[in-house]
Amino acid sequence: MYMLAAERRDHLLGLLAREGKVVAKDVAAELRISEDSVRRDLRDLAAEGLCQRVYGGALPVSPAVADYAARQAVAPDGKRRVAAVAAGLVRPGGALILDGGTTALAVARALPQDLDCTVITHSPTIAAALLEHPRAELFLLGGRVFKHSAVTCGAAAVEAAQNVSADLFLLGVTGVHPEAGLTTGDAEEAAMKRALAARAADTYVLASSEKIGTASRFRVLPWEGVSGLITDADPRDAVVEQLRATGVEILTAG
CATH class of the missing domain: 3.40.50.1360 (Rossmann fold)
Incomplete structure (x- = not known):
């Protein structure tokens, strides 16, 4: 299943919302892409404050990190x-x-x-x-x-x-x-x-x-x-x- 970068981003955000976590190896297998590609996407989302990266994937970021x-x-x-x-x-x-x-x-x-x-x-x-x-x-x-x-x-x-x-x-x-x-x-x-x-x-x-x-x-x-x-x-x-x-x-x- 080929996805554009924007589509992968939406897919990852949807997983976070539905399942409360993203497991990089599972997403890589599902989308038939490398784990490195998933990790890059998660790095980009984390840089925007949209997820919290953890070992093996990501979790929803807390809204309580605001000032x-x-x-x-x-x-x-x-x-x-x-x-x-x-x-x-x-x-x-x-x-x-x-x-x-x-x-x-x-x-x-x-x-x-x-x-x-x-x-x-x-x-x-x-x-x-x-x-x-x-x-x-x-x-x-x-x-x-x-x-x-x-x-x-x-x-x-x-x-x-x-x-x-x-x-x-x-x-x-x-x-x-x-x-x-x-x-x-x-x-x-x-x-x-x-x-x-x-x-x-x-x-x-x-x-x-x-x-x-x-x-x-x-x-x-x-x-x-x-x-x-x-x-x-x-x-x-x-x-x-x-x-x-x-x-x-x-x-x-x-």
């Missing part, structure tokens, strides 16, 4: 639903590590105004949102500010993280995929998230539906490293069902 201001307009209702469920996990008197990002900001806003708790965060935005919570003790971890997500990261921030502990970490990621795991777009940010997860008894992932089935470049944690996933995605979504079948606890934010 912080733009991300605030992405799925705000879904983020609020996820935040409401996440806020319910925070117990009076407990200690919470709250990640940065737009979904975590929705969690901060969803916490009861009079909640007596300790919140540890590496996000100045999160800390500012909790200034009006009179009974919440705030600890802000310092370091180099990564402006994309309005968080601190780097060696100083990771070292600060190693000196705290909490009952719960609410983790934000840009990609949630059964095979790629939990991913984000920056290596230092991923390292900071791992450092924070290591300091909490339980880690729950905050993931509004647009992140489900997508991937970014850097892995944060494998599924074995978290306690569960909070999402507003349809429980019958194929990716959600696949995660549940592998034993991941899914908290549905309806």
